[in-house]
Amino acid sequence: MIIKKIETFSTQNLCIVRVTTDDGFSGWGQTAPITADITAQIVHRLLAPLVLGKSCDDMQALEDSCVDSRYTFHGTYLFRALAGIDAALWDIKGKKEGKSVAQLFGSDRKFVDVYGSSMVKEVSPQWEVDRIKKLMQEQGIKAFKLHINKPGEYTYSLYEKDTDVYPGRTEELITLFRKTFGPDVPLMIDSNGSFSVKRAIEIGHFFEDMGVEYFEEPCPYWDFEKNAAVAKALKVPIAGGEQDYNMAQWKRIIDSKSVYIAQPDIGYIGGFTRAMQVAKMTEDAGIICSPHNFTCSLLLVYCIHMNAILKNGHPFLEYSIDPEEVDPWSNGLFTPFPDIHDGKVAVPQEPGWGVELNEEWLMKSSYAVSEI
Ligand SMILES: [Mg+2]
Structure with a gap:
């Protein structure tokens, strides 16, 4: 599975991330909260260039490579942002295999x-x-x-x-x-x-x-x-x-x-x-x-x-x-x-994280996209 699109839906306190792969799956994730509008920028500026076009079959390897590549940026915002992409990838993995994350x-x-x-x-x-x-x-x-x-x-x-x-x-x-x-x-x-x-x-x-x-x-x-x-x-x-x-x-x-x-x-x-x-x-x-x-x-x-x-x-x-x-x-x-x-x-039993984002909340957020 190749990552082809990363979208963020952010407010001052929350940043929701949607990742889409080349085989048509999308997953939803969330970064750490508070000043999340800044975290959304980190998703697009520091992480999207490293993960777009890459395979997410081995999430640990992909994320370790992000951490290694951005070694001069180690600090809370880098990890807050990575958490959002990681969560979206787990959502995809669960949906693809028809299982909840647990x-x-x-x-x-x-x-x-x-x-x-x-x-x-x-x-x-x-x-x-x-x-x-x-x-x-x-x-x-x-x-x-x-x-x-x-x-x-x-x-x-x-x-x-x-x-x-x-x-x-x-x-x-x-x-x-x-x-x-x-x-x-x-x-x-x-x-x-x-x-x-x-x-x-x-x-x-x-x-x-x-x-x-x-x-x-x-x-x-x-x-x-x-x-x-x-x-x-x-x-x-x-x-x-x-x-x-x-x-x-x-x-x-x-x-x-x-x-x-x-x-x-x-x-x-x-x-x-x-x-x-x-x-x-x-x-x-x-x-x-x-x-x-x-x-x-x-x-x-x-x-x-x-x-x-x-x-x-x-x-x-x-x-x-x-x-x-x-x-x-x-x-x-x-x-x-x-x-x-x-x-x-x-414990949610539906595939992935087993919850749905509310459309109304997403509509009120600020949108940004990075794609291949
Ligand atoms: Mg405590």
Whole structure:
């Protein structure tokens, strides 16, 4: 199969990619979101010249050649853009073989369990616990992740600080969560890399006492040695890796044991193919892989397929419970939307990713095309 056309449909926050091959197949993909109008330009300027006219039978080889050829451009935008082309190629592969992406890997799972991922940090502990209670009752969600520390823009000079809005919120929130729901509801904590090693270890001992399942990004992600030091000092497992796209860095992260739960983001890492490469590395290392995603965009669908495939996946997949706060721009992008029932979402069974883009959304986007 030769790639003959690449189209983008972009808004400020989303970039949808359609790839068409010489045998008449087309597939849909999505890049990493936010400033996606810039990512669309990267698709056409940096990647289209390298993939048009090339065979996509070996996706890994084609994408590795893109990464190698653009070695002076390694940075988030290159990998964000590559993720969109990669996803479209998986959609084509599934459609051509009449299988969903999960089925291409031999998975016959129909459902995956999700955890409710709270994205807000500036709400009171009582408000958070009240809405979790409601989500448990109405949607049957059985596990939760809470974000702690300073809301809004990260201010790394303010390492030891809790949120300015509710000083002491972290301890109060977790204590109230346990008091309300008991010791058995899985609870994960994410600090978005906002602690020093000293403070992360100190608060990590509190998490251990409170039965926290894992502690995500204790220290800034680029200082993987700091996260390794925290991991070494604590019993609570450390999670991380959502920002990382470089495979040599991933090897360092895994070899240094800085995480026990690896969280590749399919959009940031450069696509499903590369996320599955990390999954293989984690499987070989005997650790857990749990794809990261904060949106209700197509990335959620990709993560559902990935979680259905993984043998070393986490029992619960991340699912944002704050779509209105975080990504209202994903609303109306595709159907059917994977709503939660009894704490689970359905794994799409139709060929490819198993979802359809909404024509109305596409009509409102900016269009660009590169072709042979
Ligand atoms: Mg995180």
